[in-house]
Amino acid sequence: MYRIIKKEILNPDVELMVVHAPYVARKCEPGQFIILRVDEDGERIPLTIADYDRKKETVTIIYQVVGYSTKKLSNKNEGDFINDFVGPLGQPAPIHKVKRVLGIGGGVGIAPLYPQMKKMKDLGVQVDVLLGGRTNKHIIMENMFEEFVDNIYYATNDGSKGIKGFVTDKLLELLENGEKYDLVVAIGPLVMMKAIVNITKENNIKTNVSLNPIMIDGTGMCGGCRVTVGGETKFACVDGPDFDGFLVDFDECMQRQSMYKEEEEHICRIGIG
Template structure:
């Protein structure tokens, strides 16, 4: 059992929790994740490790309430116990940038992006970040990014904070202004990452993406998280979650991710 020692409400549907998991805290690296089971009869939920403190043994996780398992997790409070925390899982991020990197976060994509950019900053790389969301209350980790980033750009679809539009609008503006980056790291909805790659690939601007398809066991055995990368089948839980954005077959992945949208919608409505 793993104790929740702190819980913060980031928005109506997004929570941050700090959990006692010393084994994970001592071994995790940026880009890796854990699979948690909220209660004994609960389902597995993959969550990126936002931060880890080796001394205290605490790991920081952020989740958005989207289904039964995250609803169960949201009902837990400080002092409550999580049934299982397995990890760290996945491959650590490669982090190729040497001089300047541009991070692009869409929604809860800010969670996995944060530890990667912070690590690059520690290495002396200049860091710019675009944080996007549908509305102001869904912008995550703005203050945390501002604590170390050189430039932070906000984008909301409804114009409630920062620029009105999409993260790709700011990306185009930065490139048009002559900003040069070693690498772009884009994490968020599939359509967002695909749109970023559509801009960066023609100019050969190296782009890493983080994929979070359906996962069950976290070892590749179930095959649910399979993705096509450079024409080959990869498993996001063991080969990823980070991949070369130029090589990911986004159209096929988006089609697979949409197979059970109607069923998911009915479940959320209680049907």
């Protein structure tokens, strides 16, 4: 059993939990994920690690309350226990020292971006980040990023924080203004990552993306996260979740992601899972 040390509501849809999980905290690296089950009958939920503290033996997860199982998780409070908390799983993100990186996070994708950018800063990389969301309420963790990044930019659909528009609009503006990056790391909805890759490809900026949005059970068995990368079949939960964005077949990913939508909605309506 894993004790919830801290719970924080980040916005009406997104919550943060700090969980006492000594083994995971000792071993995990940015990019990896855990699988939890809220209780014995619970569904497996794969969640990317948003932060970790090896000394305190804690792991931070951030989740969107969207379905039956995440609602069940959301009903837990500080001091309560989570039945299973297994990890670290997946491959660590490919983090190398470059001169300057731009991290782009959209919605809950901001969470897995955080440990990657923090580690790059520790390596001496100049780190800029661009965070996007529907409104200012949907931008999370900005205070945590502001503590270490060199520049931080925002884009919101309604203009309530940063520019009014998408992260791609701001990315284009930065590039047009002559900003130079050796690497872009983009994490967020597939449609966002695809649009970013279209821009960075044209500008010849290497781009890593995270395919955690397409993971279902996270065990390598359901096949739900199968994806074509560079013409080869990969599993996001085993071979990733981070991949070279130029090689990912995003259209196939988007099709696969929508495959279980009807079933998920049905389970939410009738309340089983």
